[in-house]
Amino acid sequence: MSAAEPAKEPTIRARGVHKHFGARHAVRALDLDVPQGVCFGLLGPNGAGKTTALRMVYGVTRPTAGTVEVFGIDVARSPRKVRARLGVTLQDNVQIEALSPRDNLKIFARHHLLTGTARERRVEELLDFLELRSHADVPVVALSGGYRRRLAIAMSLIHDPELLVLDEPTTGLDPAVRLALWARVRELRARGRTVLLTTHYMDEAERLCDRVLILCEGRAICEGAPRALIAERLAREALELDCTPEEEARWLADESWKRLRSGRRLVVYGDSVAPLVARLRAQDGGDGRPLVVRPANLEDVFLAATGTSLGGDA
Amino acid sequence: MSVSMPHALSVWWRNASMYRRTWKANLLPNFFEPVFYLAGIGIGVGAYIQEMGGTSYARFLAPGLVCVAAMNGASFEATYNVFVRLTWEKTYDAMLTTPVEPDDVLLGELLWALTRACIYGGAFFLVLMAFGLAPLPIALAALPAIPLAGLLFSAIGIAFTLRVTKIDFLSFYFTLFLTPLFLFSDVFFPIDERLSGGWLWVAEALPLVHPVRFARSAFAGQFGWQMLWDVAYVLVVSTLLLAFARRTIRRRLTA
Numbered sequence: 001m002s003a004a005e006p007a008k009e010p011t012i013r014a015r016g017v018h019k020h021f022g023a024r025h026a027v028r029a030l031d032l033d034v035p036q037g038v039c040f041g042l043l044g045p046n047g048a049g050k051t052t053a054l055r056m057v058y059g060v061t062r063p064t065a066g067t068v069e070v071f072g073i074d075v076a077r078s079p080r081k082v083r084a085r086l087g088v089t090l091q092d093n094v095q096i097e098a099l100s101p102r103d104n105l106k107i108f109a110r111h112h113l114l115t116g117t118a119r120e121r122r123v124e125e126l127l128d129f130l131e132l133r134s135h136a137d138v139p140v141v142a143l144s145g146g147y148r149r150r151l152a153i154a155m156s157l158i159h160d161p162e163l164l165v166l167d168e169p170t171t172g173l174d175p176a177v178r179l180a181l182w183a184r185v186r187e188l189r190a191r192g193r194t195v196l197l198t199t200h201y202m203d204e205a206e207r208l209c210d211r212v213l214i215l216c217e218g219r220a221i222c223e224g225a226p227r228a229l230i231a232e233r234l235a236r237e238a239l240e241l242d243c244t245p246e247e248e249a250r251w252l253a254d255e256s257w258k259r260l261r262s263g264r265r266l267v268v269y270g271d272s273v274a275p276l277v278a279r280l281r282a283q284d285g286g287d288g289r290p291l292v293v294r295p296a297n298l299e300d301v302f303l304a305a306t307g308t309s310l311g312g313d314a
Numbered sequence: 315m316s317v318s319m320p321h322a323l324s325v326w327w328r329n330a331s332m333y334r335r336t337w338k339a340n341l342l343p344n345f346f347e348p349v350f351y352l353a354g355i356g357i358g359v360g361a362y363i364q365e366m367g368g369t370s371y372a373r374f375l376a377p378g379l380v381c382v383a384a385m386n387g388a389s390f391e392a393t394y395n396v397f398v399r400l401t402w403e404k405t406y407d408a409m410l411t412t413p414v415e416p417d418d419v420l421l422g423e424l425l426w427a428l429t430r431a432c433i434y435g436g437a438f439f440l441v442l443m444a445f446g447l448a449p450l451p452i453a454l455a456a457l458p459a460i461p462l463a464g465l466l467f468s469a470i471g472i473a474f475t476l477r478v479t480k481i482d483f484l485s486f487y488f489t490l491f492l493t494p495l496f497l498f499s500d501v502f503f504p505i506d507e508r509l510s511g512g513w514l515w516v517a518e519a520l521p522l523v524h525p526v527r528f529a530r531s532a533f534a535g536q537f538g539w540q541m542l543w544d545v546a547y548v549l550v551v552s553t554l555l556l557a558f559a560r561r562t563i564r565r566r567l568t569a
Contacts, residue, residue, distance in 0.1 A: 021569070060410050060568050080318070080413045088411035094404050096328075098335045107331055110324040111412035156411065165411075 009072055011036045011163050011194040012057055017066035019052050019218075026052040028218040030066070034211075039185065039195040041209035043202070043298065049218040050198040051091070054167055057196065058088050070163065084112065086163040087156035091171070093148045097141035101132050101151045104140060105158055112159040126154040130184065146177035153181065157188075164188060166197040170204060182208055202298040214302055221305045230296050234258055238300055239273040240292040241266055241280070251283055260303050267303075269296055317417040324414065325422020326429070328405075329395075333430075340390075341433070347386060348379040348438055352447075355502070367504045367530075376447040377456055377529035378501030380438050384463040385522060387434030389492060391427040392471025393484045400476070406567055416567045420560055424468050431464025449533060456532035462548045463525035469555040470521065476562040495522040500530070524548055 012034035019027040027049040034040045042050045055061035056068050059079025068075045070082045095104050102123060109119040127133045130150040135143055140151065149169070156164060166185070170178040185208055189195055199205055205212050206226045213223040222229060230236075235258060242264045243251070252259065257276070258269040270276060273293055280291065333340065352375060360371030367374045399405035406419050414422075439457065442448040448456075474487055498505070499522035509517055517523055524544035531541050 058411060060407075062568065080415055083411065084413045090404070090408060090411065092404055094408035096332050098332060103331065107328045108412070110327050111321065111409060111414050113320050113324070113413075155408075 008036045010034055011071065012040075012196065013069045014053075014056070015067050017053075017056060017063045017068060019049070019056065019061065020064045026218050027056070027063075027215075030215075030218075030220055032213065032220075034194060034196055036194055037189065037192050038210040039189050039197065039208050041205040041212040042196070042198045042215060043200075043205055043212050043302070044198075044215035045200075047217075048215040050215055051167055052218075053215070054088075054165055054196070054198060058083055058086060058165055084159070085161055086165060087159065087161035088165040089152050089156040089167060089169055091167045093152045095140045095148065095151060095155070098139055100137045100139055101143070101147075101154070102127065102136045104151060105154060108155040109158045114159055122158060122160070126157055129157070130154040131180065146173055149173055149177065149181065153184065161193070163194045163196065166195065168198055168200065171200065178204070202302075205298055212298065214298075214305065216302075216305070222301065226298055229301050230298065233301050233304055234296045235269040236271045236296060237269065237273045238294055238296045239268045239270070239276060240294070241268075241289060243289075251280060258304070260300070262303075267300065269300065316415075317421050318413075318415070319421070321414045321418035322421035322425065325409065325419055326425045328409075329422070329426040330429070341437075345383065345434055345437055348383045349441060351382075352376070352379055352441075352445075356447075367507075368534075372445075373447055373533075374504075375501065376442050377453075377459070377533045378499075378526045380435055380442065380456065381459055381463040381522065381525040381529055382496060382501060383438035384431040384435030384460045384525070385467045385492070385496075388427045388431035388464045388467040389471050389488070391430045392423070392468045393475045393487060394481070396423055396427075396472055396475045397478070397481055397484060400566070401479075401481075410567055416563045417560060419567070420472070420556070420563050423472060424465075424556065427468035427471065428461060428464040431468065432460055435460030435463065449535075452535045453533050455535075455537070456529040458545075459525045459529035459532065462528060462545065463522070465552050466521050466525065466548045469552040469559070473555040473559040473562070476559055476566060495520055499523045500526045521548075521551065 010033040012032060014030055014032035017027055017030040017032075018025070030049075030053060032053075042053060044050050052061055056063055057070060057075065059075040059082055062076050071085055073082050075082050096107065099107070105123045105126060106119060109115070109122065114122065127136050130153060132147065132150055132154060135147050140148065143151070153166070153169065156166075164185075169185075170181055173181070182204070185195055185197075195208075197208070209226060211223065211225055212229065214221045222233065224232065243266050244264070245261070248259070248261070248266055252268070260267045260269075268276060277291055277293060352372065356372035356375040356379075360375075363371040365371070365374075406416075409419055410416070436457075439448060439460070442453075443450065471487075475484065478484065498517070499520050500517075501522070505517045505523070506514065524547045528541050528544040531537065
């Protein structure tokens with residue numbers, strides 16, 4: 001950005017946001033800035049507060065304390081105004097099963113007060129954009145999970161929103177459909193739309209998101225670009241092996257390798273773990289135990305920060 | 315938070331779009347119930363009853379059953395269908411990702427339940443006309459009883475449904491609330507001839523009594539202040555229940 005160029009207002013700005021449900025603290029002291037035109041990921045295990053945070057962004061859940069502004073508008077004061085400019089894909093596909101995708105889109109368009117030729121044109125655009133045309137007039141009940149998910153995303157795009165909120169958009173989908181949906185999300189971002197998504201899939205977050213924020217028990221643990229987070233908090237490579245704590249102490253004594261242990265599983269991080277692999281092979285007495293060398297990823301970052309598996313239910 | 319009529323109408327339109335596909339399965343059971351009562355009790359039992367309320371028994375039953383048809387139409391929509399959309403299908407959660415607000419959902423559902431009441435009540439009225447049981451043109455003055463019953467039972471049904479967490483509770487609503495109303499609200503016998511003293515006050519509190527009495531007065535061409543009281547009762551009770559429902563739906567949808 002040049003010095004003369006004014007800083008863009010973030011599309012989403014949250015400050016000091018707390019949400020309690022009775023005694024349960026779902027979100028604690030959350031600060032969030034989602035810049036315009038980026039894909040931003042909220043990551044964390046089940047129960048981390050991701051969906052609650054999303055609901056506060058589109059104004060269905062009110063913060064117990066703090067403020068959430070979207071497009072510079074206080075969501076708690078003017079949820080209708082905010083929701084007129086954003087689209088949301090919920091975790092569950094909420095569609096009228098007896099009707100076709102085309103009819104479902106028309107009905108959703110009505111909720112945005114979109115009628116007449118503008119509505120017809122937008123429906124046709126979305127049938128093409130989400131590759132739904134071949135199934136446009138088939139009752140939803142007869143569609144596969146992949147087509148239903150495409151329809152859910154199409155419904156959230158019916159009014160051409162500036163911000164798209166996706167709550168676990170690809171959970172349960174086969175790899176081909178996931179790739180197709182990722183391509184659509186990238187296309188939207190290229191058109192200048194802001195995307196806020198939650199996901200359990202770390203590969204999805206790494207491949208789609210410009211920035212991510214990891215939540216655990218309602219707290220933001222760390223935030224940044226995925227590769228930068230991995231580089232800052234861990235290293236480029238990870239070496240995984242099964243070993244006892246005694247073996248670990250013997251092999252890695254007096255060395256500053258970053259490492260994580262979960263039961264017998266040990267993960268050691270380094271910018272290059274090849275020398276370590278060679279040393280272990282020399283020291284392990286030729287037992288040939290399996291060693292896995294892979295790039296460090298966001299799941300490692302999460303484990304390092306919390307000691308909790310992303311896949312586990314919190 | 316305020317109500318927006320265009321957004322409420324979008325909720326109405328959603329339900330109407332779905333109903334256009336399923337009306338045959340939905341319309342027939344609710345519509346035929348009062349028709350069977352008219353045939354079985356009005357014409358069957360009526361053959362053994364000389365007269366009731368100054369007219370034949372079938373003619374006595376007719377205005378009350380118009381209101382029962384409207385009550386059924388509104389009640390099924392405002393209870394089971396609202397419950398399914400609220401709890402199982404999560405329809406309202408999806409609506410609330412758009413500019414639709416909980417108040418719009420409530421108004422849209424009320425208007426739709428009212429619409430169904432008018433469909434059932436209106437269709438039954440046509441049956442009465444076909445059988446010569448609606449004295450024309452004076453019976454046309456009874457038509458407002460259909461939306462009155464629809465409004466009242468939509469409001470009662472929605473207010474109740476928003477408070478329950480299990481669909482099983484709705485069967486209590488039908489068996490312990492609507493069925494006694496159906497039997498003891500001036501539909502099958504004139505309550506003012508059978509009840510006296512404090513029981514008349516109890517009967518006066520029953521919601522179905524008011525639209526039924528309104529329709530019966532109109533069928534008989536006996537227009538009076540009591541009809542205004544019946545309208546006032548429906549409007550006041552509906553308003554109070556909807557205010558209660560508004561608070562509940564806001565709490566349930568925007569926790």
